[in-house]
Amino acid sequence: MSDLPTRARVVVVGGGVIGTSVAYHLTRLGWTDVLLLEQGRLSSGTTWHAAGLVGQLRASESGTRLVQYSTQLYAELEAEVGLSTGYKRCGGVTVARTEDRMTQLRRTAASADAYGLECTLLTPEEARERYPVMQVDDVVGAIWLPGDATANPTDLTQALAKGARQRGAVVRERVRVLDVLVEDGVVTGVRTDAGDVEAEVVVNCAGQWAKQVGAMVGATVPLHSAEHFYVVTEPFAGVRPDLPILRDPDGYTYFKEEVGGLVVGGFEPEAKPWVAPDAIPYPFEFQLLEEDWEHFSVLMESALHRIPALHETGIRKFYNGPESFTPDNQFILGPAPEVRGFYVGAGFNSVGIASAGGAGRALAEWIVEGEPTSDLTAVDIRRFARFNGNNRWLHDRVAEVLGLHYEIPWPNREMRTARPFRRSPLYHVLEQADARFGSKMGWERPIFFAPPGTPPGIDYTWSKPGWLPWVAAEHENTRTGVTIFDQTSFSKYLVVGRDAETALQWLCTADVAVPAGRTVYTGLLNARGTYESDVTVTRLSPTEYLVVSSAATTERDQDHLRSNLPAGAAVSVVDLTSSYAVLGVMGPRSRDLLTRVSSADLSNEAFPFGTSREIDLGYATVRATRITYVGELGWELYVPTEFAVGVHEDLMAAGADLGVANGGYYAIDSLRLEKGYRAFGRELTPDHTPVDAGLLFACKLRTDIPFLGREALERAKAAGARRTLVSFSVEDPDAMLWGGELVRRDGVPAGQVTSAAWGATVGSAVGLAYLWDADGGPVDAAWVRAASYDVASGSGTHPISVSLRPLVDPEGRAVKG
Secondary structure, eight states, rough: OOOSSSSEEEEOOOOOOHHHHHHHHHHHOOOOEEEEEEEESTTTTTGGOOOOEEEESSSSSSHHHHHHHHHHHHHHHHHHHHHHOOOOOOOEEEEEEEEEHHHHHHHHHHHHEEEHHOOOOOHHHHHHHHHHTTTTTTTOOOEEEETEEEHHHHHHHHHHHHHHHHHTTTTEEEEOOOEEEETEEEEEEEEEEEEEEEEEEEEEOGGGHHHHHHHHHOOOOEEEEEEEEEEEOOOTTOEEEEEEEEEEEGTTTEEETTTEEEEEEESSOOOOOOGGGGGGOOOOSSOOOOOOOHHHHHHHHHHHHHHHHGGGGGGEEEEOOOOOOOOTSOOEEEEOTTTTEEEEEEEOTHHHHHHHHHHHHHHHHHHHSSSSSSOOOGBBBGGGOGGOOOOHHHHHHHHHHHHGTTTTTOOOOOOSSSSSEEEEEHHHHHHTTTTEEEETEEEEEEEOOOTTTOOOOOOOSSOTTTTTTHHHHHHHHHSSSOOOEETSSEEEEESTTHHHHHHHHBBBSSOOOOOOTTTEEEEETTTTTTTTEEEEEEOOOTEEEEEEEGGGHHHHHHHHHTTTTTTOOOOEEEEEEEGEEEEEEEEETTTHHHHHHHOOOOTTSSSOBBEEEEETTEEEOOOOEEOOOOSEEEEEEEEGGGGGGHHHHHHHHHHGGTTTTEEEEHHHHHHHHHTTTTTTTBBBBBTOOHHHTTTGSSTTSSSSOOOHHHHHHHHHHHOOOSSEEEEEESSOOOOOOOOOOOOETTEOOOEEEEEEETTTTTTEEEEEEEOOOTTTTOOOHHHHTTOOEEEEEEEEEEEEEEESOOOOOOOOOHHOO
């Protein structure tokens, strides 16, 4: 390839639908010096055999907006570039065979109301009117999404590539990237089988090969391929070109029209992982794997049941095309934290066609702006760590992930496979105490404790689960006695150096120029004035701070801190997460318990709220920080890992007559919601400011100290909130909420629940929700109070009482105890 450029500002590796979308959107943003390299021909990897479904509604607002943009782009692209994308808006019908599935579909319809999408509930007969070739004898209901569509994957890829070329991008096929060149931790270009190319930015959109390409720079791209199946039938009567997409998730199957017949595919519960990511053959261009009718039989039997005419219809083609899946069924986007200038867009879990337009634009904006322009937390590559790249672990996890597409998305559902993974030093102690474990960032975390002899497992339901009384007991014990929580999974960083204070003053919304031994709650914002994290910062010495954050954000936080340090600052960020266990000792009897095992003076006068210092505890020396996430008197104990078991034993033995008990994360969640405490990823996201979240008290706006995002935050404050966060309780004590429910204001969609749980102190379901004016106007306290509210839970509509103050102990007297 003598005409291969020797330099480009951006090199995109991979010519599938994602790579071409990134190149297209970079050129639309004015970065026209783009080189796209494809080792085969465009779309020849995974893209060409994709089914091409474009369903708009996703589990979150940000995910839905992303796919909405895709549909808009695909509908308009042909007029721009002169090539068809095969885009066809045909609508989609999703049927339910069970009441549990129907509850999910009603929740889906409510989410559509929240996001402004058209969605209609259907009876079985109405569903058959829209899809006459199916039988509905076992269908209990359905939904209709008129905005659903299909696209031709190869045509779409070619159209995006042409659009990129028209704005100056260079596209080269049959050029294989052999290495990504790095100097001093920064990308400098690529080495190909046709020569080297200098570059400032390299974008890894290599699909199934993305893990290999990431390894070239030491970046972890955790994905693994699985065999993915569908068949194309011969034409048969009743199938017409405008037939909608049909999804039958209880039967694991979907159907779309193709040349008078049907594409019949699905997502079986137990998938077939393919070869390890570093063993994918080359070349592998426009290739399929061997037919496996035995494995496909679960899908085929379901399809024959739903579409009886298939019994007499021939199969034209069997497709078994490998696709890459991630450990959590969300795709991977963003800059790899291991090296600067290296971005990733991969692992699309069979939703690449629907996501490509929005994901390509989002990644291009991220590259150009230097940070995301919307909430991409769920797909951010930094949600994974190096240990997530283990191929054996990925192989076992992917067998479960593929089936999640059509499994009921139970609230609080936990992965079953490739566990246990990361274990705190107390794991076996708590396991013997009948803990049930959830997982966060790989950590096995106790979510509740079951009575002895209770069968293993977690009960999933839309209504009140069987474990609710056990969680309520943990909750009540924390309100009235003392409970110990294993919170070892907290992320913990040491920010150390001569300029530690200066650096954190810039990064934090709150004033952290405090004496050693003081703890400060603060947000971390981006330049848009929205949340990147919320943390507690404890000053240890003039040059050292301990920063504590949520379990899920370890890699993300560290990358944010390091990437935004003031230029030339003499400061380092060190990950201490695995060095310390954390025990939360919480409740009105917590002081009584701790004084039995420590000689430290823990009185209000000697150890006020927000104090942190080392104390003796039994034979151990630990850092005790007086802080709470449950709204009661309490301390977080930071215990060197090797002392954790002994400290736990001492506390449990000393507190036997105080009723000390273990507690899990479900109780923490219900306790914090009664107190209105926010959580990153739910109430605090890159789409929300401290104005929205009601956390201006944690911002040093009354000082003249600059901090990242201050200017944007001041503008948001001056403009007034367009969303506001409220606490609420459900008036019906029998109702159960889980989060995600639609909130209506005087009968009009006006908000969404971010978090919900059963509040044992209140005696009903409680939660936090964002409210907004349907007309886009400002919202304030008077606006909130001037209406009545209800929530749509999927099982019915329930009136709620809304409050701008905590539901329990609004004056905070318990915390001050």
